[in-house]
Amino acid sequence: MPHAAEFTPITISLIMGLELLRKGPSPDIVIAWKAAIDEDDAFSRIRCPLCSWQPSASSLWACASFGTPEPYFGGCGAIWNTFATRGKCPGCDHQWQWTSCHRCEGWSRHADWYATERG
Numbered sequence: 499m500p501h502a503a504e505f506t507p508i509t510i511s512l513i514m515g516l517e518l519l520r521k522g523p524s525p526d527i528v529i530a531w532k533a534a535i536d537e538d539d540a541f542s543r544i545r546c547p548l549c550s551w552q553p554s555a556s557s558l559w560a561c562a563s564f565g566t567p568e569p570y571f572g573g574c575g576a577i578w579n580t581f582a583t584r585g586k587c588p589g590c591d592h593q594w595q596w597t598s599c600h601r602c603e604g605w606s607r608h609a610d611w612y613a614t615e616r617g
């Protein structure tokens with residue numbers, strides 16, 4: 499078995515904040531998110547409040563402060579699964595209040611993505 503790459507080109511293409519990637523963030527800030535996720539079940543209760551898209555454990559977001567409703571803070575360029583940390587960037591500890599959808603590209607409050615137990 500060859501070593502599995504942490505990020506495949508397909509995965510990278512899904513990352514929002516591609517503009518930032520073009521500028522070339524340091525590989526050091528690409529966070530290994532897999533270790534942070536202990537159960538896929540947690541993701542079944544997470545969905546986009548706008549279109550009901552459900553992120554998976556392999557969905558990735560970038561810490562980039564442009565084109566977002568988030569107050570400007572610079573963005574450190576870290577790439578991680580934001581639902582593994584409840585919106586907290588592992589690169590700069592910024593607590594994201596907003597999370598974008600990979601399908602409809604809309605922004606919603608991070609807390610609004612968590613479906614309640616009672617629906």
Ligand SMILES: [Zn+2]
Nearest residue numbers: 561574587590
């Ligand atoms: Zn950050």
Ligand SMILES: [Zn+2]
Nearest residue numbers: 546549599602
């Ligand atoms: Zn959506």
